[in-house]
Amino acid sequence: MYAIEIQNMKMAFGRFEALKDINLQVSKGEFVTLLGPSGCGKTTLLKALSGFLTPTAGDIFMGGETVTALPPESRDTALCFQSYALFPHLTVKENLDFGLRQKKVPLAERVQRVDRVSEQLELGAQLDKLPNQLSGGQQQRVALGRALVMQPAVILFDEPLSNLDAKLRDSVRIEIRRIQRENNLTAIYVTHDQAEALSMSDRVVVLNGGRVEQVAAPKEIYNNPATSFVADFIGSANIMDAEVVGESSPGQWRLNTPLGELVSESKSRPKGKNIKVCWRPEEAKIHGTGLNTVSSPIRDVSFQGAYSDLFLTTNGCEIRLQAREFGLKEGDVIDYSIPPEHLIMLEAN
Amino acid sequence: MDWRKSAQVVLLLLPGLGLILAMIGSVLYIAVAQSFGYYNLTGESGFSVEFWESMLDRKIYNRSWRYSLYIGFFSAIISVALAYPLAIWLRRPFAGSDVIGALLKAPLLVHGLVAAFLFINVVSYNGIFNQFMQGIGLWDGPRRLQNDQNGFGVLILQVWKQMPFALLIMIGSVQAISDDVLDAARDLGAGAFTRFRRIIAPLSLSAMQAALVIIFMGAVADFSFQVIAGPTNRQSLAQLMVFFKENGQWNDAAVVGVTLMVLALLCAGLLALTARIIVYGRIR
Numbered sequence: 183m184y185a186i187e188i189q190n191m192k193m194a195f196g197r198f199e200a201l202k203d204i205n206l207q208v209s210k211g212e213f214v215t216l217l218g219p220s221g222c223g224k225t226t227l228l229k230a231l232s233g234f235l236t237p238t239a240g241d242i243f244m245g246g247e248t249v250t251a252l253p254p255e256s257r258d259t260a261l262c263f264q265s266y267a268l269f270p271h272l273t274v275k276e277n278l279d280f281g282l283r284q285k286k287v288p289l290a291e292r293v294q295r296v297d298r299v300s301e302q303l304e305l306g307a308q309l310d311k312l313p314n315q316l317s318g319g320q321q322q323r324v325a326l327g328r329a330l331v332m333q334p335a336v337i338l339f340d341e342p343l344s345n346l347d348a349k350l351r352d353s354v355r356i357e358i359r360r361i362q363r364e365n366n367l368t369a370i371y372v373t374h375d376q377a378e379a380l381s382m383s384d385r386v387v388v389l390n391g392g393r394v395e396q397v398a399a400p401k402e403i404y405n406n407p408a409t410s411f412v413a414d415f416i417g418s419a420n421i422m423d424a425e426v427v428g429e430s431s432p433g434q435w436r437l438n439t440p441l442g443e444l445v446s447e448s449k450s451r452p453k454g455k456n457i458k459v460c461w462r463p464e465e466a467k468i469h470g471t472g473l474n475t476v477s478s479p480i481r482d483v484s485f486q487g488a489y490s491d492l493f494l495t496t497n498g499c500e501i502r503l504q505a506r507e508f509g510l511k512e513g514d515v516i517d518y519s520i521p522p523e524h525l526i527m528l529e530a531n
Numbered sequence: 532m533d534w535r536k537s538a539q540v541v542l543l544l545l546p547g548l549g550l551i552l553a554m555i556g557s558v559l560y561i562a563v564a565q566s567f568g569y570y571n572l573t574g575e576s577g578f579s580v581e582f583w584e585s586m587l588d589r590k591i592y593n594r595s596w597r598y599s600l601y602i603g604f605f606s607a608i609i610s611v612a613l614a615y616p617l618a619i620w621l622r623r624p625f626a627g628s629d630v631i632g633a634l635l636k637a638p639l640l641v642h643g644l645v646a647a648f649l650f651i652n653v654v655s656y657n658g659i660f661n662q663f664m665q666g667i668g669l670w671d672g673p674r675r676l677q678n679d680q681n682g683f684g685v686l687i688l689q690v691w692k693q694m695p696f697a698l699l700i701m702i703g704s705v706q707a708i709s710d711d712v713l714d715a716a717r718d719l720g721a722g723a724f725t726r727f728r729r730i731i732a733p734l735s736l737s738a739m740q741a742a743l744v745i746i747f748m749g750a751v752a753d754f755s756f757q758v759i760a761g762p763t764n765r766q767s768l769a770q771l772m773v774f775f776k777e778n779g780q781w782n783d784a785a786v787v788g789v790t791l792m793v794l795a796l797l798c799a800g801l802l803a804l805t806a807r808i809i810v811y812g813r814i815r
């Protein structure tokens with residue numbers, strides 16, 4: 183039984199389809215991130231899970247029971263708003279206590295749960311303050327605490343860190359993950375920040391234009407993107423068109439590409455005759471030899487500190503490489519090789 | 532602020548505020564003085580509590596202030612009670628919400644006297660309301676509705692005129708409450724009434740208090756609706772004051788006038804305070 187199961191869910195606003203046929207299963211205690219560019223439907227999906235939007239089609243199950251028709255106030259979910267949405271006229275303590283009062287939790291337990299959460303989040307000294315007397319980070323923690331104190335079956339986050347500065351973001355990120363693990367909470371976390379998604383999640387759901395592009399663990403998403411959108415959106419990638427020539431030996435696929443004939447190593451078959459392929463700039467071996475070696479002049483060098491970005495144009499194809507060697511300059515002709523296991527075959531063209 | 536700054540502020544305010552204070556002050560002074568026997572236009576002047584004494588014993592006076600408080604209180608409460616759901620409904624624009632908003636505010640543009648005449652025409656013994664009720668078979672014969680003993684006619688007119696005003700005052704602060712805050716309350720298990728009681732009401736309390744106080748003050752001192760549509764067996768304080776004045780009883784008129792001012796001020800304050808206590812559950 184899954185903590186959350188979404189079946190063939192669609193969501194339309196008038197003629198516009200914000201979500202197209204979403205299927206997703208989340209296990210209890212799992213931390214799943216919804217990642218995608220702005221406008222891809224992340225908030226819409228979260229609102230469907232929390233009950234603020236009713237799907238146009240499909241079903242949502244939580245703990246094995248359908249919740250599709252339940253209003254937000256009756257769902258065992260708690261949502262952490264991007265804007266925090268603290269009650270401005272209530273003290274921190276009253277904010278934390280609000281939901282427990284609604285759920286008619288006995289007073290003694292309410293006090294105990296508020297105490298515990300405020301201790302976990304180091305809010306003890308702020309309990310009698312109003313939200314506008316708190317810093318951004320403290321407000322964020324109150325919003326988090328207000329959701330945590332409910333001990334919901336599912337906790338939902340809508341870009342909770344986007345209003346914090348970079349330094350605070352890192353510490354709160356770690357804190358959220360720690361509390362989620364400690365309480366074995368099932369969490370859905372929305373972000374448009376790939377670094378956040380990769381570092382926090384058990385699994386990442388990449389959304390694009392209301393469709394799921396890929397669902398996988400962070401490493402898998404990075405190393406084995408399923409589509410060119412995923413490859414491009416997460417990290418940087420060289421994406422090219424390719425024509426499948428044939429299987430030279432089991433799992434070795436010969437491809438015709440703008441860089442010449444290359445070999446890709448893959449257990450699964452290509453998705454068509456004409457496909458897209460990608461590889462990460464850091465996977466290419468500068469001065470490499472042997473299989474998949476390409477020779478090309480350097481068009482541009484950009485120093486990044488730990489490495490340099492090299493920009494090359496090979497047969498009209500823009501290529502980006504990462505070099506740890508800093509002696510290279512514009513106009514130098516270099517050889518680089520792409521290891522076959524890192525040349526990834528994507529969707530059909 | 533040092534004394535130079537303070538002096539500067541006082542000097543700057545003096546032309547405007549000074550005039551206002553002088554005018555209000557002199558009116559207040561004359562009224563209070565007259566109620567204690569000074570400035571007697573017909574007999575001899577001098578300090579006396581006889582006007583207060585005799586007035587406090589008069590049935591017409593005691594009925595009058597109770598009636599005025601009744602009209603003031605219910606006009607304010609009903610206007611605000613109707614304005615709230617409308618303000619919440621019109622919180623976010625939707626197709627046609629502009630038109631509805633404009634229609635609701637229309638009474639602000641119609642003079643009260645005109646509305647009052649229209650109203651008594653409609654509810655008169657042979658008016659269209661009576662005809663309608665008989666027409667649909669609910670009533671056997673015409674009923675006497677005009678100048679009803681409970682002052683319902685006045686209340687209807689007051690609410691008709693003042694509800695748009697309450698809406699105007701309150702809609703801004705209801706609109707200022709963010710959707711996320713209301714959604715957060717809902718997400719935490721608050722139903723529609725709890726969201727009103729614990730989020731919307733506290734966050735729009737000041738506007739609600741302002742609406743209550745202003746409407747109460749106006750309705751407590753109502754003259755024109757009362758004269759046209761009010762019950763004939765009791766008078767509002769304003770009506771009573773004018774009645775005494777017409778009879779040349781200036782000191783009695785002053786007693787009623789002072790009563791009206793004091794009651795309006797005290798009860799408006801009480802109303803605002805009660806609203807706060809009900810909403811917050813404490814004085815704070």
Ligand SMILES: Nc1ncnc2c1ncn2[C@@H]1O[C@H](COP(=O)(O)OP(=O)(O)O)[C@@H](O)[C@H]1O
Pocket residue numbers: 195198200218219220221222223224225226227
């Ligand atoms: N209530 C609505 N009415 C119409 N369109 C909406 C509504 N809510 C969201 N959308 C549209 O749906 C798409 C997805 O929105 P959203 O889920 O907020 O994206 P994001 O991934 O940035 O959170 C956007 O194109 C947005 O304009």
Ligand SMILES: [Mg+2]
Pocket residue numbers: 224225226
């Ligand atoms: Mg969003």
